[in-house]
Amino acid sequence: MRTILRVSAALATTAALFATSSPALAQPVGEPPAVTTTPFATPSTDDCPFVTSPPPAIDLSEVPKPGETVPAPRPVPADPVGGSQLGRCGTITPDDAPPLPADISATGWVLSDLDSGDVIAAKDPHGRYRPASTIKILLALVALDELDLDKVVVATAEDANAEGSAVGIGKDGVYSNFQLMQGLVMASGNDAAHALATQLGGDAAAVEKMNALAESLGALDTHTATPSGLDAPGMSSSAYDLALFFRAALENPTFAALISTETVQFPGFPKDPSIPDDQDRPGFILSNDNQLLYNYEGALGGKTGYTDDARQTFVGGAQKDGRRLAVTIMKGDVLPIRPWEQAARLLDYGFALPPGTSVGTLVEPDSVGDVTSTRATAPVPALAVPPADAGSIARASALETSGDTAIRVGIGAIGLLVVLGLMLGARQLNRRR
Template sequence: MTIGFSLRTAVSACALCAAGMLIVTSPVAAANRAGTDPGARGRPNAAVPQPALLQHEGTQVRPRAGAPETPDVSALSWVVADAGTGEVLAAHNAHEKLPPASTLKTLFALTVLPAVPGGVQHTVSAKELAGIGEGSSLVGVVEGHTYRVSDLWHGVFLNSGNDAVHVLAALNGGWNQTARQMQVKARSLGAMDTYVVSPDGYDADGQVSSAYDLAVFGRAGLRNPDFARYCSTVETSFPGNDGSTFEIANTNRLLTGADGVTPYPGLVGIKNGYTTNAGNTLVAAAHRGERTLIVTVMNPQEGEGFEVYEEARALLDWGFDAAGHVDPVGSLDGLRPVAHGAQVVVPKPAPAPPPPAPASDDWPQTGAIAGAAGLGAGAVLMGLRRRSRRLARG
């Protein structure tokens, strides 16, 4: 008497069965099944997300019923995005390549902050201050003085000090090496519009970024507690001559309320900038309730020098009002996998590091199903072995 299939065939079939269950229940496979959205937990049969619109010119928004109208702003390019999910709620010429001015310092900080601890003491040399562009904003770094690295970062974020940037770049291996590293960092974040020539954002031939890329940099920065703390600092003391100090204040008027600009409630900060070629630029974030929004505004064409803050204010107001009333037009995650639930840091007097991004909630369920599949395969195998031994004895 014979069995219709061999023991080896049965084992292979069980293995294929278990593997098939793993494939069907994995997050990647779930994302590829027609008619489902892997990010739509609790929404059965949700539609596949619509394609991104960010490569198109003009204003892009997908309003639902009850959505407020997007504000009429004059900036050449702007983006409104959710810092938590990365969803872009609306944008205008999001990928237009424009001079970024000092908003490029966000990418500089992302690149160099991890390389040099804030508590390190450094005595500045004349060579490190050479080559600063004419008309650059300065915090007052002096040759021969010793500074903590954290003081230099305050100079970068509050006063947009190109002198502090030059010293930090020297500590990082040099000006050109830092520019190359910034370029690599931008690409690793999925920011493809940025080309770095001068790490401080000073006008340079060919140096460009975009509202989209700058929003990516701002969002990544808020996940770094040091970045978040520096960019939200309103004022602090900076080392002066003979052991004295002097006060420096953040030049982001939407944060400080200086020069008649009304401060924005819940503003986290980030970075403003200005050069002749770039005009006024701003990356700003604000927190309200459970939501943190990021806006980028590049080169308003109307108003005076502070119009960039008023246009950012209008976009933030719209973003908070539009929550739940618009579908995203793209994502700040770009070419990178989406890390659902990744945390941004809302700065406080003593901010704690954000928890690591949890893995997709689909994975624990997948593991349980995989384990059940394995146990099922093992039970079938044991049954076949017992049956084979009985047949052999008969």
Template sequence: MTIGFPSRLAVSACALCMTGLLVCAPATAAAHTGSDPAAPGGPPVAAASPDLLYHSGTQVRPHRGAPRVPDVSALSWVVADAHSGEVLAAHDAHRRLPPASTLKTLFALTVLPVLPGGLRHTVGAEDLAGIGPGSSLVGVAEGRTYQVADLWRGVFLNSGNDAVHVLARLSGGWRTTATRMQATARALGARDTHVRSPDGYDTPGQVSSAYDLAVFGRAGLRNADFARYCGTAEAMFPGRGGWSYGIRNTNRLLTGADGVEPYDGLIGIKNGYTSHAGNTLVAAARRGGRTLVVTVMNPQSGGGFAVYEEARRLLDWGFGAAGRVDPVGSLDALRARPRPGPDAVPVAAAVAAHDDGPGWLETWAILGAAGLGAGSMAVALRNRVGGAARG
């Protein structure tokens, strides 16, 4: 049985619900200005310039005795602390590159909060229209009924563009979803991302950056559903006649498939590949009470699995460098409100100098106004869905 609701209500509630969540989310400090946590009473740490990550090349601020940053071939990469948001090291962090399926992290951040996992939907032909040739698929079939949770497992494990298309249609449509993803990115301070195709399929003008993808990965870990899906190695997916078939996560650092050794402490997140983007990966791992998030975009040597080995080396470095490097930036830098006084000037200047989209002031003003209605619209949507499910 298809559980539906009016499209206008769905679009309004989805957009406003997500907006409310983003507007109310607390922002942490943009720069680390305290003492070295590994050396209590040590000398104060100098705050990184707010636009340091826009500089080309590798950025790192090591203490004496810190491990050397590994030499990797990726066009762009970032290593950051998922708790504090501090960027420990980066290479061309804001370089705009095609993201491939790592863009599904932003899709999930935008759509997960507004589609209950238990909602059931019978797929129609219109749900699967427009899937790009050569897309990765999980096997969603017309006429078959799925729970939303099934579709999310298809997105995170098999990177199924067919599952993305169905979820996007359920949450307002393809173009509406892309627009909302763009708003989500801006509200999170991810200003390098331009969304054209919500599934990450190669599309002219669609770009992101290692910095933005690290922002999305970190934000995703704060969502229990996101964290559960991205860390699932294997699951069953509905097939014909009531039977199911197994699907396996294509993130080989998680599963250890194809000879790639699984990474100890890996939480998961998302990998991707297209002919234009090359191999891309956002990975997170936890060791010794510390969680790191790493982005690797388009390694230039080492073959198709180099993205995993380069991520491994960067994670190893990040855990080894804990407390022995000063941050070179923050994943909160472009979403935090500048404080009054001298510090506000360089932050605003950095944003203005490097962004060609709407300013953060305009973004927050629009989202803040829209957020006023988010609660009531979300309640109305969920009540309607709940009533339909009971019937």
């Protein structure tokens, strides 16, 4: 009965949210218009609110289906991946660096050097957020590794009707895997993601492969729940992990070419004979949805993302004076400027700093071992540079609390087993009598 009441309360709360703020149920393509009369302030993360899990969902996307188990949050490593300074949750900048540019309103972000692996500056780099369609970078890496790009497939109704943003695949349309990759990367098509995931063994198999790849890249904040980036129970990543994915993806020349392509011709599809007076759909020009590519000199391209729960996410990079820098943004908004414009300002900031400027590093693939301990169960290492701040203390406190909770749950479970054993013994004795 209590479970039913909790579910009812949750649904009532959600209904109230929808009644007051009316968030869109659909997960749109691109960025919503920047229209507001309310001043916007950068969210504070100094107290490490997202050290273990993303912010609470505002819709029903993460309500588990009947019989579905919600994955536990990924363990938090005892030593922050990429260096001790990256264990902090607020803004992290190099010593004696100039102030950060104005109007950077994203909740978490990482500015990194793609070649050296230096993390130049960051804000809540390991904070856990929903990645939205930026997780398609991970799907692209798996597909590029496993699928024949010249293979031709016929799209199904399930492909065409995939939830969310679409490139425009139609039932019985004929596409090469390379064209599906164009639809995935350039236009963030969930229909293309479904068609590729099907060839990888289906959504569940594709997700498993994506999570295995994330682990091998050292991305320990990431749990993929859907191939396309649609929100689902357990979905989690971080600005740091997205930087790892982007760096690895740019080492693949096909991916690098895809994200830097502005327009391509994309196939149409035949009419549906079950629909009266339906017509064949002609091919069309597919345009890249990443505005950084068109508006920033030396842009390498990148990936956009948006859902109601994730808000704006963005990955982008550029090359200048022999250096390649990247910016990853999570839980952003179009205020006061759009995510790609925030990325452009951070890129300008990074290019103005001398090479070698660093507050941490992007780890190399397979350089991070299995996480068998967390800061909840192991001593929290003191930060040598810089000294522990309020955010570090809050992070350690949050992890210690979760560790104490786990111990209490374990003791309670053992006690329950003992009680059940005694009850069964007494029942057996009564039967004998």
